Amino acid sequence: MDRVVFESVRKIFRHRPALFNWLGRERGGETIALKDVSFSAGCAEVVVLLGPNGSGKTTALKLISTVLLPDAGSVRVGGFDARRDAGAIRRQVGIAVATERSFFPRLSARENLEFFAALDEVLRRERAPRIKEVLRDTGLEEQADTLVMKFSSGMYQRLGIARALVKRPSVLLLDEPTRSLDAANTAHFWTTIRALAGQQTTVLLATHNFAEAAAVADRLLLLHRGQLLANRPVDDGESADALRSFYFRMTGEIDEAMLKV
């Protein structure tokens, strides 16, 4: 059964320059972030959204999380419509955003997680063991009682993942989750993602990283300038290089690294 469904989704961002725009150079017009995009993601499936900057990956994740609403088409999660039943969707979805500093700086990692767990209606008696579990899974056990204002980029990123996991979402949204992680933490994270899929979680992961896509993806969505160029399964053992070739062939962009070789 499909848990996340996009049907002909269109999202446009309109730029409204200031009243005295002649004083500066603020652009007007609009940016079409997603053009009639349709896809679905099933239970226990890891779907990777691949594409260059500005291709619409983050917009797609924000639409699923209900932070954004579509201009046309429909977004459904677990059978609920994002326009009409946003509350029901938010109970199912966990999101780890690319913004590192989306925490309360003068609270510790554990206190931040306790706060978000309360807002996510995690039962009080379940909070402490769940927080302990996600801190362990993200390698933050030793920093649990450190104020997050003292965290490095990578630690912020791991805490973002921990926050998304603590509510045990049926749909997990990850925006460039390993951008600031070291090699060991990245490898551990990929294992965690596959384990979550094994527990029936639907994972949608936006990335530029071909190795990451090859490591975790069941299926690949290739976005380019708001359009869905490809929606195909990723074969077991398909290499990062194979995905890289596919990406450049489909987008028509020039792979400068290959030119040097």
Added chain:
Amino acid sequence: MTSILDKLNAILRRDLLTAIRHRSGFVVTLVGVFTELAAFYFLSRAIGPGFRPGGVEYFPFLMVGTGVYTFFVMSAQAFLSAVQEAQQTGTLEVLMTTSTAPAELVVLSSISAFAGNLVNLLVYFFAGVAVFRASIHANFLSCVGVLIFSLAIALALGIAAATLQVAFQKGSALLWLLGSGIWFLSGTMFPIQSLPRPLELLARAVPLTYAIDGMRRALLEGQSIVAMAPTLAALAGFGLVLLPLALAGLSLSLRRARQDGTLSFY
């Protein structure tokens, strides 16, 4: 209900922890309280004992007026700052993805902001009485009644500021208006009867006027809750109109921000 209390507890704990970890914050607040009260004390001495607005001494008149006014404005300011900070750090978008409805989250957060400033107000009054010998004849039941009915108006004010911040990134404009215009009209420093008739009528349309007047009568004159029924009814009326309006405005502005993608703009 349990869930709402649990969330309120989490928000209060977050704000309390943040406040106590800003180690200098309490000291700065205390110094501010004593400096302001000292200024009003010497101002009232300079004016002399003959000036008794509404039949009460001028220092306690000033103490209650500025205390209640500051409670309203600083609470709205604290709440607005929290929204602005959440926009700047990206926390607001994440908060909007939790299982808590956005309007519920905003109301609970504003209650927390007002709770902190209620403590400041009590410290302010206590210092005025204990240190500067302000003469009071409090009817505590009436004081509590005024506070409870004023809180709905204060919440509406905070939510309106948050609405403007989300919609136009200009919540501080509302507070500027409050900081100047309403300060002048609400009888903070002098009785509104001193104003020209048209301005006095305008002052009577400002909810804060009733909150300040009510608190003066409850705290300084010890009027009973029955004697204060008209003032309490006026406060309740303002609350009943303003709070639903503010919540509806907030709901609309949040939906618009989700449509336009401007939730984290600041």
